[in-house]
Amino acid sequence: MTLKKVLPYAHELMKEVLKEGDTAIDGTCGNGHDTVFLANLVGETGRVYGFDIQAQAIDSTSDRLREDGMEDRVELIQDSHGSCMNYISTAHLSSLQGAIFNLGYLPGGDKSIVTTPTETIASLEHLFANLNKDGLIVLVIYHGHPGGQEEKNAILDFVSQLDQNSFQVLQYNFLNQRNNPPFVVAIEKLKPENLNRSL
Numbered sequence: 634m635t636l637k638k639v640l641p642y643a644h645e646l647m648k649e650v651l652k653e654g655d656t657a658i659d660g661t662c663g664n665g666h667d668t669v670f671l672a673n674l675v676g677e678t679g680r681v682y683g684f685d686i687q688a689q690a691i692d693s694t695s696d697r698l699r700e701d702g703m704e705d706r707v708e709l710i711q712d713s714h715g716s717c718m719n720y721i722s723t724a725h726l727s728s729l730q731g732a733i734f735n736l737g738y739l740p741g742g743d744k745s746i747v748t749t750p751t752e753t754i755a756s757l758e759h760l761f762a763n764l765n766k767d768g769l770i771v772l773v774i775y776h777g778h779p780g781g782q783e784e785k786n787a788i789l790d791f792v793s794q795l796d797q798n799s800f801q802v803l804q805y806n807f808l809n810q811r812n813n814p815p816f817v818v819a820i821e822k823l824k825p826e827n828l829n830r831s832l
């Protein structure tokens with residue numbers, strides 16, 4: 634198959650933008666797959682900040698990182714990604730190059746605990762302001778669960794209004810898949826300034 638499925642495509646995009654020594658954010662650690670992926674990309678000298686509101690997710694991500702010997706380069710935080718800027722050190726902020734958000738509920742966990750448009754968009758606003766030029770945010774949007782449609786619509790509405798001189802916004806989705814297939818939204822910051830959506 635030539636066309637990549639959404640998760641491999643999301644990872645491919647992160648590979649393009651992250652290099653050894655960079656700082657990256659996993660906005661939704663879940664079972665830690667993306668956190669480990671980012672930790673590999675930023676290497677021993679890089680830093681990953683991983684957020685999740687559930688202790689179960691932080692624990693399983695921590696276990697996975699320990700198994701792979703990468704716990705030293707990752708800071709796991711049990712808090713909302715909407716508060717991400719409270720945790721990132723000034724030293725790491727200057728190399729903030731990428732972030733990934735895998736939205737929805739924790740696979741194998743409580744399906745009623747889901748990402749919300751308010752917190753997701755708050756987090757995007759913070760990242761728009763603090764990401765480096767050419768930095769990339771990748772959202773994998775699952776929307777088949779209760780609340781998923783509202784979050785999908787709110788995010789699409791929000792990112793569609795970003796100024797094209799400041800951000801490039803891409804949507805990657807399969808048009809003929811049934812049952813609310815997930816899709817990718819990627820946002821690249823084009824300017825070095827401290828940007829927000831009104832610029």
Ligand code: SAM
Nearest residue numbers: 661662663664665666667685713714735739748
């Ligand atoms: N990336 C994960 C992986 O590789 O396994 C999967 C993430 S899962 C689809 C979504 C996660 O988002 C859940 O673990 C849930 O607890 C978390 N979550 C929900 N709201 C959140 C918030 N405001 N801040 C951070 N994490 C949140």
